[in-house]
Amino acid sequence: MTDTRPTLYLSRLLPDPIMAIVRERFRLVQEPLDALPTPSALRDGLCHADAAIVTLGDRIDAETIHAADRLKLLANYAVGYNNIDLAAARQRGLIVTNTPDVLTDATADLTWALILATARRIVEGDVLVRSGQWTGWSPTQLLGAEVSGKTLGIIGMGRIGQAVAQRAMGFRMAVRYHARHEMAASSLSSGWESRSLQDLLGEADIVTIHVPLTPSTRHLIGTRELAWMKPTAFLINTARGPIADEGALVEALRRGTIAGAGLDVYEQEPVVHPALSQLKQVVLLPHLGSATLHARVQMGLVCLKNIHAVLEGLPAPNRVQA
Ligand code: GLV
Numbered sequence: 178m179t180d181t182r183p184t185l186y187l188s189r190l191l192p193d194p195i196m197a198i199v200r201e202r203f204r205l206v207q208e209p210l211d212a213l214p215t216p217s218a219l220r221d222g223l224c225h226a227d228a229a230i231v232t233l234g235d236r237i238d239a240e241t242i243h244a245a246d247r248l249k250l251l252a253n254y255a256v257g258y259n260n261i262d263l264a265a266a267r268q269r270g271l272i273v274t275n276t277p278d279v280l281t282d283a284t285a286d287l288t289w290a291l292i293l294a295t296a297r298r299i300v301e302g303d304v305l306v307r308s309g310q311w312t313g314w315s316p317t318q319l320l321g322a323e324v325s326g327k328t329l330g331i332i333g334m335g336r337i338g339q340a341v342a343q344r345a346m347g348f349r350m351a352v353r354y355h356a357r358h359e360m361a362a363s364s365l366s367s368g369w370e371s372r373s374l375q376d377l378l379g380e381a382d383i384v385t386i387h388v389p390l391t392p393s394t395r396h397l398i399g400t401r402e403l404a405w406m407k408p409t410a411f412l413i414n415t416a417r418g419p420i421a422d423e424g425a426l427v428e429a430l431r432r433g434t435i436a437g438a439g440l441d442v443y444e445q446e447p448v449v450h451p452a453l454s455q456l457k458q459v460v461l462l463p464h465l466g467s468a469t470l471h472a473r474v475q476m477g478l479v480c481l482k483n484i485h486a487v488l489e490g491l492p493a494p495n496r497v498q499a
């Protein structure tokens with residue numbers, strides 16, 4: 178009997194519950210590995226598939242999009258889709274989808290983990306205990322910054338920015354935000370106040386970034402913007418690395434222009450600016466924003482829902498537009 182199942186290219190191994198569904202419903206172009214495919218393997222996979230699930234580390238350029246002429250849909254296993262040339266996809270009629278909503282809580286929770294870890298010197302404390310050098314409680318040991326009651330500045334008030342703001346209410350924080358578009362007041366708490374970027378950076382004790390990476394947000398935070406921040410303030414980035422100029426950030430941290438930073442994302446992942454790992458006032462995570470089993474399974478289900486819709490000739494529920 179011939180196998181009539183549609184052909185899927187999967188650029189990475191996904192969590193087991195998703196792999197089980199994928200193996201049942203699709204023919205795989207090739208067995209996915211738990212590592213980024215080479216550019217030629219990626220291109221080859223996309224050229225032989227009806228649909229594909231790709232991840233944020235897969236750079237999908239115009240040339241690849243035009244070469245993959247049988248492909249109907251690229252389901253990006255992420256909410257951000259800066260890895261895909263959307264203009265080329267639109268030109269070629271290739272549908273691109275993402276995974277909003279299902280990773281909002283996981284990413285907002287991780288943002289809070291970084292806020293607290295950075296302000297309260299959690300990693301330095303863990304290192305001290307493990308080193309065997311801890312000599313006991315001290316009135317002056319590893320003093321951090323107060324978080325409760327302070328001012329949180331949120332850049333980008335989409336789903337994730339709003340989820341971060343909601344969590345701030347438990348810490349009785351004043352929430353200031355800077356949004357690209359005027360927000361519908363109904364979706365926001367009345368206590369959250371809009372600010373220009375400069376005013377937000379000047380006022381906030383903790384600044385956290387939640388905008389997508391686009392040409393207009395690349396290096397949104399550079400030398401000038403860091404200088405607008407308070408010397409006691411922290412910068413948190415769980416969005417995309419290139420939104421903050423890493424070189425400028427290193428300089429600002431070295432000079433004490435700001436007090437510290439919590440980073441989950443980097444300009445050239447997985448390469449991290451070597452100076453960052455030398456700085457104690459920085460907490461570094463390996464892009465864990467959506468890394469809960471629950472979120473990663475849901476992201477897979479969202480990709481599959483979009484693929485099934487498109488292969489049946491229906492509109493994709495999570496289509497993104499150039
Ligand atoms: C993760 O970074 C995502 O965009 O889903």
Ligand code: GLV
Binds near residue numbers: 277
């Ligand atoms: C992501 O879900 C966002 O819009 O912030």
